[in-house]
Every structure is written in structure tokens, then in C-alpha cells.
Amino acid sequence: MRKIFGVLGPWLALALLLAVCMIGEASFRNPMNYVMLGRQAAYTGIIALGMTLVIAAGGIDLSVGSLFALSGVTALELAPEFGGSPGIGLLAAAVLAVGAGLLGGAVNGALVAVWKVPPFIATLGTMSIFRSLGLYFADAGRVAADNPAFSLVSGDVTIAMLVGFAALFTVMLNLTAFGRHVCAVGSNEKVALYSGIHTGRIKFMTYLLTGGLCGVSAMLWSARLNGISSSGDGMGYELDAIAAVIVGGTSMSGGRASMSGTLAGVLLLVTISSALVAWGVSPNLQNTVKGAVIIIAVLFQYKKGVGK
Amino acid sequence: MGTMDDGRRKILLDIDALKCSYGADMVLDGVSFSLHAGEILGLVGENGAGKSTLVKCVMKLVKPCGGRVVCDCRVAAIHQEFNLVRDLRVYENIFLGRELRGRCGLLRRSRMRRLAAVELEKLGAAVDPDAKLTDLSISERQMVEIAKATIVDSAVLIMDEPSTLLNAEETGRLFAVMRGFRDAGGAVIYISHKLGEVLAVCDRVAVLRDGVLVDVSPSGALTPVELAGKMVGRELTCLFPAKLPPAEGEWVMKAEDVRAGAAVRGVSFELRRGGILGIAGLAGSGRSELAETICGIRRMTGGTLRLFGRAVKITSASDAAAHGIAFLTEDRQESGILGDFTVAENVTLSSLRRYLSCGFIRFGRENAAAADYIGKFGVKCRGTGDLLRNLSGGNQQKVAIAKNLDNRPHVFIFDEPTRGVDVAARRDIYDFIHDLAASGVACLMICSDLEELLGMCGRVMVMREGRTAGFLSGGELNEQEIIYLATGVER
Ligand SMILES: Nc1ncnc2c1ncn2[C@@H]1O[C@H](COP(=O)(O)OP(=O)(O)OP(=O)(O)O)[C@@H](O)[C@H]1O
Numbered sequence: 001m002r003k004i005f006g007v008l009g010p011w012l013a014l015a016l017l018l019a020v021c022m023i024g025e026a027s028f029r030n031p032m033n034y035v036m037l038g039r040q041a042a043y044t045g046i047i048a049l050g051m052t053l054v055i056a057a058g059g060i061d062l063s064v065g066s067l068f069a070l071s072g073v074t075a076l077e078l079a080p081e082f083g084g085s086p087g088i089g090l091l092a093a094a095v096l097a098v099g100a101g102l103l104g105g106a107v108n109g110a111l112v113a114v115w116k117v118p119p120f121i122a123t124l125g126t127m128s129i130f131r132s133l134g135l136y137f138a139d140a141g142r143v144a145a146d147n148p149a150f151s152l153v154s155g156d157v158t159i160a161m162l163v164g165f166a167a168l169f170t171v172m173l174n175l176t177a178f179g180r181h182v183c184a185v186g187s188n189e190k191v192a193l194y195s196g197i198h199t200g201r202i203k204f205m206t207y208l209l210t211g212g213l214c215g216v217s218a219m220l221w222s223a224r225l226n227g228i229s230s231s232g233d234g235m236g237y238e239l240d241a242i243a244a245v246i247v248g249g250t251s252m253s254g255g256r257a258s259m260s261g262t263l264a265g266v267l268l269l270v271t272i273s274s275a276l277v278a279w280g281v282s283p284n285l286q287n288t289v290k291g292a293v294i295i296i297a298v299l300f301q302y303k304k305g306v307g308k
Numbered sequence: 309m310g311t312m313d314d315g316r317r318k319i320l321l322d323i324d325a326l327k328c329s330y331g332a333d334m335v336l337d338g339v340s341f342s343l344h345a346g347e348i349l350g351l352v353g354e355n356g357a358g359k360s361t362l363v364k365c366v367m368k369l370v371k372p373c374g375g376r377v378v379c380d381c382r383v384a385a386i387h388q389e390f391n392l393v394r395d396l397r398v399y400e401n402i403f404l405g406r407e408l409r410g411r412c413g414l415l416r417r418s419r420m421r422r423l424a425a426v427e428l429e430k431l432g433a434a435v436d437p438d439a440k441l442t443d444l445s446i447s448e449r450q451m452v453e454i455a456k457a458t459i460v461d462s463a464v465l466i467m468d469e470p471s472t473l474l475n476a477e478e479t480g481r482l483f484a485v486m487r488g489f490r491d492a493g494g495a496v497i498y499i500s501h502k503l504g505e506v507l508a509v510c511d512r513v514a515v516l517r518d519g520v521l522v523d524v525s526p527s528g529a530l531t532p533v534e535l536a537g538k539m540v541g542r543e544l545t546c547l548f549p550a551k552l553p554p555a556e557g558e559w560v561m562k563a564e565d566v567r568a569g570a571a572v573r574g575v576s577f578e579l580r581r582g583g584i585l586g587i588a589g590l591a592g593s594g595r596s597e598l599a600e601t602i603c604g605i606r607r608m609t610g611g612t613l614r615l616f617g618r619a620v621k622i623t624s625a626s627d628a629a630a631h632g633i634a635f636l637t638e639d640r641q642e643s644g645i646l647g648d649f650t651v652a653e654n655v656t657l658s659s660l661r662r663y664l665s666c667g668f669i670r671f672g673r674e675n676a677a678a679a680d681y682i683g684k685f686g687v688k689c690r691g692t693g694d695l696l697r698n699l700s701g702g703n704q705q706k707v708a709i710a711k712n713l714d715n716r717p718h719v720f721i722f723d724e725p726t727r728g729v730d731v732a733a734r735r736d737i738y739d740f741i742h743d744l745a746a747s748g749v750a751c752l753m754i755c756s757d758l759e760e761l762l763g764m765c766g767r768v769m770v771m772r773e774g775r776t777a778g779f780l781s782g783g784e785l786n787e788q789e790i791i792y793l794a795t796g797v798e799r
């Protein structure tokens with residue numbers, strides 16, 4: 001019973017918020033608005049899925065925003081080298097983006113799992129390295145796509161990607177040995193190690209997957225905007241992704257995670273921003289509300305945890 | 309207040325119709341007794357009877373749902389699970405939360421260090437107050453935990469299973485400290501599953517069964533067998549199963565001059581299929597370190613290890629698991645079980661591979677396996693989905709054994725297998741180790757309780773200062789000989 005409530009909690013909060021918005025604001029009664037919301041949620045949402053694994057295994061990844069920009073820049077800079085038709089260009093860009101993301105993720109994973117650098121410090125370092133490499137490759141500017149095939153990647157594809165990856169990661173977390181081992185490592189690494197789990201490999205994989213998802217997200221973003229900015233894009237994504245994971249009910253100290261909660265968390269945060277815009281709240285105050293929501297969500301979870 | 313009982317002795321702690329529940333089940337159901345100045349009261353009961361919960365109610369860590377605890381003196385408690393900060397030094401842990409401060413609020417370090425040293429000295433623990441907690445063995449940590457409670461100037465001292473990790477000598481010193489405390493007008497509540505010790509040190513013994521206080525009587529009138537009978541509510545006969553005949557099977561594991569840094573300095577033994585080899589030794593003789601070396605947790609710096617005749621290199625715990633070596637560690641909180649995981653998830657933690665089909669966990673099979681162990685060991689819990697941290701200490705230990713067993717090992721290393729397990733369940737675990745050996749698994753059993761070692765093992769290796777001091781079996785296998793070898797004293 002409590003378990004069901006734990007899973008549904010963030011979704012109930014989301015439903016409540018949407019109900020309030022629908023009553024108070026006409027634009028929320030228009031279905032098109034939801035497609036918009038879903039698209040907005042997708043870019044950080046896809047990354048947050050990976051972040052859920054990282055946090056469940058007791059880690060943290062601060063470099064996702066920078067890696068997002070770096071893999072987008074890499075893909076758009078190098079894809080034209082492959083020449084050929086727009087279709088091949090699109091394919092090359094996609095492969096390059098995901099490849100660059102995986103490579104960045106592997107660097108994070110190796111730092112944490114092989115060289116045992118504390119995750120916060122390792123990814124704080126790579127956050128600045130990835131951002132600066134992106135700026136260097138793009139001369140601190142914007143890289144344009146110049147590829148008509150990019151328009152094939154529509155908003156619907158973006159939303160489908162979010163839903164697809166969410167489903168995939170939910171299955172991975174809850175139904176496979178990998179997911180179980182991720183939580184075991186986060187709950188108590190020594191116990192996991194003594195139980196014969198390859199803790200290093202598990203931690204490495206969580207960062208690798210997160211890196212790959214940064215690449216996916218960057219590809220979708222560049223397709224939508226026909227380019228990517230090396231300086232501004234992906235700024236603050238790490239905080240948005242971590243916030244979504246926390247609001248979704250994953251324990252910051254590891255060991256307990258909810259993929260569907262993360263999805264609800266992303267949607268919740270996006271809906272809040274959008275509602276604040278619709279109600280004409282000063283943009284400068286938006287982050288106050290977001291911050292308050294995160295704190296309230298954690299307080300609520302903490303109360304539940306102690307009460308049992 | 310100064311309530312007087314019989315007009316003689318002061319009542320220091322009065323518990324009146326105490327009730328406590330976690331959710332729906334009553335864990336304490338109307339417990340009443342009083343504790344007088346100048347007495348040591350034993351508190352015994354099966355695993356999950358509610359002893360630790362009683363302690364938590366007295367310490368106001370858990371809110372009772374009925375009844376009262378009346379106490380207007382200071383109470384210090386040693387809890388069953390450790391409450392020490394790993395990154396602090398020994399003396400900092402001992403004074404945690406009540407640091408001595410001088411003028412301007414600065415810490416009086418040298419004074420704290422000195423007082424900590426005096427307290428540890430009283431307990432006879434050779435622990436440097438400046439040592440990092442992470443450098444201590446688990447029995448030394450237990451001593452620090454005890455010192456942390458005894459250093460408080462309290463009138464009542466509650467100890468929840470302080471002696472599970474201590475050997476006879478250390479336990480003796482603990483008892484001397486308890487008696488001194490009593491004679492100075494204090495009162496002690498002592499919780500333990502070692503009934504002989506309870507009867508030796510306590511003036512009265514209270515028996516808790518399923519949250520109800522079924523008996524309080526003077527300890528002089530009881531024998532351990534009678535006490536065990538009161539605890540479980542039925543007659544208990546012999547504690548140990550009949551010994552197995554000496555193992556004649558093939559060699560499973562051979563250690564030749566195994567070394568690991570300064571802790572293990574040359575150990576050789578041979579383990580036969582179906583045999584139970586006991587390992588005895590004083591604290592610090594390198595027994596647990598040897599087990600860690602065999603299991604790849606500690607780096608082996610010399611010697612060879614053979615399994616089924618082949619030399620093997622085991623460099624990680626997963627290597628050991630792959631070679632069919634299971635290790636039940638002595639510190640279940642740190643390295644045995646996951647409190648955040650359910651009973652079923654813990655049971656399959658190292659054997660999950662067997663519960664997969666096409667990469668997906670088969671939850672039905674997992675739960676069935678867990679339910680099987682719950683039945684076999686009599687684990688007291690609400691079901692396979694109960695979180696492990698909600699189980700009592702002894703029941704957690706049973707799950708830890710089930711976890712190792714589920715990996716179907718060839719060699720099973722038990723480090724203090726019955727730590728915190730009640731008498732009835734202890735017999736179940738002994739039977740179980742016995743059956744395991746009979747089915748062909750080679751068992752290595754590390755144990756500070758000599759009675760247990762003598763009861764279970766046909767052959768015992770005694771270790772001293774990281775080396776093999778000798779082997780005992782047959783007629784030579786007795787307490788005296790073990791102590792001679794362990795201390796190295798010439799007869
Ligand atoms: N936090 C908790 N949540 C739910 N149930 C709990 C919790 N703590 C203990 N219990 C349950 O309360 C009962 C009594 O537990 P307690 O720890 O007091 O037993 P105990 O007598 O100390 O046993 P042991 O000898 O094994 O230490 C057990 O059945 C246990 O499952």
C-alpha cells in the first residue's frame with residue numbers, strides 16, 4: 001500500500017497541479033499546450049532518467065549540461081565531413097552525438113569507478129572541461145545544422161523518445177539484475193562488494209548511460225533548433241535533472257529509486273514554469289517557486305520515511 | 309522522587325504496562341517491572357521478542373503507545389547496532405555529543421583523551437584513544453561502544469547484547485565493570501543470548517516472550533536449560549547436534565603459508581569435503597583477516613591457495629563467489645545485509661543470476677526461495693517484502709546466512725555465525741551447518757565462543773599472532789589445549 005503511494009505520489013501531485021492550472025488558466029485547456037510541455041520536458045527528462053541511475057547508485061553527475069553542449073557541438077561540427085545526402089548527414093550527426101556522449105560518460109565513469117575520485121569532484125571537474133572543450137570547438141559560438149533532414153526530427157519524435165527511454169529505463173531499474181545491483185551499490189557499497197557484485201562496473205555503467213542520454217538529448221535539441229550554442233545551451237541542466245530525480249522520490253543517499261517518479265518530477269517542474277509564465281509571474285521569481293517545490297517534495301518524503 | 313520498595317532499596321526505573329507497536333503488530337504488550345538500585349537484571353527472550361524495542365522505549369527513541377516509563381535518574385545505553393562515527397577518533401567517539409569544553413568553548417582535548425584512556429583501561433581494552441575508528445577490529449569497536457556508555461555518570465546502564473563479539477576474557481572484564489557499577493549503587497539491565505553468562509552475572513532474570521513479560525525470578529534458582537525453556541515456552545534438550553564423523557572426502561581447499569601484510573603471517577590448513585574446521589584464537593590473532601584474505605577482500609601477499617587441487621588467484625569478492633566460496637561476515641550491518649532491501653532481495657543478492665530468465669528477474673521464484681528460507685530458519689517477519697531494517701538483530705543474521713547459502717557454495721566460511729541468535733534458533737543454525745557439511749560443503753567456522761567451537765567442530769586450528777599455532781582433534785580437543793595454544797603459554 002505504502003509502496004503504491006510512493007510510486008503514485010509524484011503523479012498525484014502532478015495531476016493536482018494540472019487540475020488547478022486547468023481551472024485557473026484557459027491555455028491549459030488546449031491540448032496543444034501539452035505537446036509543448038512534453039517537448040520542453042524531454043530534453044532534461046531524458047537526461048534525468050540516467051541521473052536517476054547515477055543517484056540510485058550513490059553518485060551524482062554535475063557534468064550533464066556541459067556534456068549535452070559538447071556532444072551537440074561535436075556532432076554538428078563533424079557530421080558535414082561525412083558529406084553525402086541529408087539523410088546520411090542526419091544519421092552521422094546522431095551517431096556522433098551519442099558517441100561523444102558515451103565517451104564523456106565513460107570518462108566520468110572511469111574517474112569514479114577506476115580512479116575512485118568522489119563523484120561530486122570528478123563531475124565538477126568534467127563539467128568545466130566539457131563546457132570549455134565545446135566552446136573551443138565552436139569558437140564560443142553557435143554551430144548551425146544546415147541540413148534539411150533535421151526537420152524530420154519533429155516534436156513528436158522528441159516526445160516519443162522521452163516515453164520510449166522512460167519505459168526502457170523503468171524496465172531496466174525494476175526488472176533486471178542491473179537495476180537491482182545499482183540500488184545495492186547505492187544502499188551499501190561494501191555489502192554489494194562482499195556479495196560478489198562488480199561494484200565498479202555498475203557505477204561505470206550508470207555514468208556511461210547518462211552520457212549516452214546527454215548525446216541523445218543534444219541531438220534532439222539541435223534538430224529542433226537547427227543548431228546548438230556552445231555557450232548557453234545545456235546551462236543548468238544538471239540542476240534541473242537532479243531536481244526532477246529528487247522530486248520523483250529517489251533517495252539522494254542512494255539505494256532507492258523510482259524512474260516513473262523522475263518522469264513525473266520533470267513534468268511537474270516544467271508545468272510549474274509554464275503556469276507561472278501563463279499567470280504572468282515575474283521570471284525572476286520562477287526559481288523561487290521551483291526551489292520551494294523541491295524542498296517541499298523532500299520534506300514530504302522525509303516525513304513519510306520517518307513515519308513508517 | 310525516591311520511591312522505596314520494601315523500605316530498603318530505591319527504585320531507579322519503573323516500567324508500567326508499557327505497550328509499543330510498529331504499525332499493526334504489538335511488539336510490547338503491557339510490560340511492567342521495576343529496576344532497583346544495586347542490582348543487575350538480565351533480560352532474555354527469543355529473537356524478535358521485543359528486547360531492543362524495550363530499550364528504545366526507555367531511551368525515548370521510540371514512542372510507546374501505552375503505559376509509562378518512570379525514571380528520574382540518568383540512563384546510559386549500549387544499543388545492539390553500533391552508533392559510532394567512522395571518521396572520528398576513539399576518544400572523539402567516546403565523548404560524542406558531550407564533549408568537554410573549557411573557557412571560550414574550546415574543546416579540552418587532552419583531558420578527554422586522558423579520561424577515555426582511563427575508561428578503556430578499566431575495561432581492559434588495549435585501544436589507543438587516538439586511533440581512527442576504521443583501524444579497529446569489530447570487538448575493539450564494541451569496547452569503544454561500551455566505554456561510551458560507562459563513561460557517562462549515570463545511575464542506570466542498559467546493555468543490549470554487548471558480549472556477542474567478545475571472547476571469554478573480554479566478557480569477564482566487562483562483568484567486573486558491571487559488578488563495580490552495581491556495587492556503587494547503580495543498576496544494570498543486561499540483554500544477551502548467552503544464557504550461562506546471564507545467570508552468572510545477573511541477580512534477577514526477566515523473560516520476555518512475544519512482547520509479554522512471562523517471568524522474573526532470581527537467577528540463583530535457575531539453570532540455563534530451564535531459562536531457555538521459559539524463553540521459548542517448551543522444553544529444550546541438547547544444544548548441539550551429534551558430531552559428524554571425521555571427514556574422509558577429497559580435499560577441497562588447501563592453504564599453504566598464506567600471508568597478508570602484518571595481519572596474516574603464514575597460515576596453512578587443509579579442508580576436506582564435508583568437514584567442519586574450527587578456527588580459534590584470541591582477538592587480534594588474525595582469524596577474520598584470514599577469512600578476508602581467502603575471499604579476496606584483503607590482498608594476499610604470499611603463499612598459495614588451492615581449490616580442488618588447482619592453485620587459484622582470488623583478487624575480489626566476486627572471484628570468491630565465482631569459485632563457490634561463501635563468507636558470512638561478522639559485521640552484518642557493515643558488510644552483510646542491506647537494510648533498505650527486502651528480505652527477498654537480500655536473499656538473492658549474490659545469487660540473482662539464478663533467478664533471471666531472458667535477463668528479467670523472476671519475482672515469483674525469488675519470493676518462493678525467500679519464503680522457503682523464512683520457513684526453514686523461522687525468520688520472524690511480516691513477509692518476503694519486509695524491509696530488513698525492520699527485523700530484529702537475530703532475524704537479520706538468519707537472512708544473512710540465507711543470502712550466502714543461496715549461492716550454493718562449495719566452501720562456506722562462517723565468522724561468528726550465531727551472533728545475536730537466540731538459543732532455539734541457534735540450534736536450528738547448528739543443525740543447518742551440520743546438514744550443510746553432511747551434504748558435502750566444506751565449512752570453516754570462526755568463533756569466539758569455545759563451547760560452540762567444541763560443540764560443532766571435529767578439528768580446530770588455533771591461530772596466534774597471524775600464524776597457525778597448531779591443530780587439535782579427537783581427545784586433545786578441549787578448552788584447555790585451545791587456550792594453551794592460543795596464548796602460547798608453556799605448560
Ligand atoms: N523499525 C521497525 N519497524 C517495524 N517493525 C520493527 C521495527 N523494529 C523492530 N520491529 C519488529 O519488532 C519486533 C521486536 O524487535 P526487537 O528488535 O525489539 O527484538 P529483539 O527482542 O531485540 O530481538 P533480537 O534478539 O533478535 O535482537 C520484531 O518482530 C521486529 O520485526
Ligand SMILES: [Mg+2]
Nearest residue numbers: 360388700701
Ligand atoms: Mg535486539
